[in-house]
Amino acid sequence: MNWLSWLSDFFGSPDRQHGADSIVHRIGEHLLLSGEALGLAALLAIPLGLLLGYTGRAAGLVTALTGTARALPTLGLVTLAVLVAGVGDTAVLVPLVALAAPVLLVAACEGVRGTDPDLRDAARGIGLTHRQVLWQVCVPWALPALLAGLRTAAVQVIATATVAAYVGLGGLGRYVVDGLATHDFPQTVGGALLVVLLAVATQLLFAALIRFALPTGLRRPRG
């Protein structure tokens, strides 16, 4: 078992401590790229999902569309985007947003649509406008579903951003791809381990957020 020596090779190397190839720098790149993609997807998909969920229109269409979007292979989209648009953050952002947006769209739509109908009727009955019902009743009700959707999307984006390194971008995928290309196995395994740790940490962060940051009234079993 030479795992330990590989990992100490990787983490002990001076290249990993300072400069463009250091672990801290690569994690920063990875988080920045994933954060941009997630933020952009949220900006596009969540308002649309809330609206579609509130009006109840096109809900079937949303589900069908998401199924199709899930079937698109990200590696293919990344390579195609780079060939068409050239190497750059934009080329990788497009596939990552395409990956995260459907998840968020469905979470927002289903979350709002699942609002207790009695609650909505009561809110209308005491004189709230549609806008107020959406913001004060439906959005809080959908919050657990939205957070769960954000968690899934974030984990998927972080995992997939690794692939971005294949087309020449930074992030933790660099270690994996460069290691594979040069048969530097310690580097590949070290990079893979770091991605796994980052994904699990994100998962735990959202689990904690769902558990502790939600107001007591919103906590439901199986949110």
Added chain:
Amino acid sequence: MGDEPLVRWHWLGTHVDYLRGLLLDHAVISLLPVLFGLLLALPLGLLCTRFPRLYQPLAAVFNVVYALPALAVFVVLIPYTGLATQATVMIPLTCYALAVLLPTTVDGLRAVPEPVRQAATALGYGPWRRLAAVELPAAVPYLVAGLRVAAVSSISLASVGALVGRGGLGYLFITGFQLTFPTPIVAGIVLVAALALVTDAVLLLARRVLAPWARREAVVGR
């Protein structure tokens, strides 16, 4: 990219056999793991309904498994299973499928209303016969919902395996990128999506045959 068009139809025409071979390889490395996942999820799900205390820890473990990036897991497996072997890609995909299917199996087996269960017992059904005649059929809509998610994501993930040498249609992405020739990439995307949609349609058909009473589909949160 210059004047290179997005699709050169001529290339597609001369590579039909090549594309068919990749499609077949892709179907095997992405769909067999879903089948294995189902075969593992059924007994595990049964255990979890019989011993409910088992479920929480198992679900937590598979939640973490689901969060593991595919490329990273492929890479970590290489020293054990070798580069460019089917196992390197199929073992992680089986784990992902199991991670999706275990909760849906448990939900499905728990979906039988208690009075129905008692009625079956009163009619003289033993535990095994009740399982085969009442509980498993009741679980079918849940299982199909889980299988749809597992199959579609497995098909899309399998192409990442091309980076470690075994990816079926994923090769087309690598080839196209290295040659700056978009035709194979477009063909790969279309074929992967088509394989996913056909699989999805087959699963829906299976549900209609096996569980004709299930009109509205069970919801799976992934």
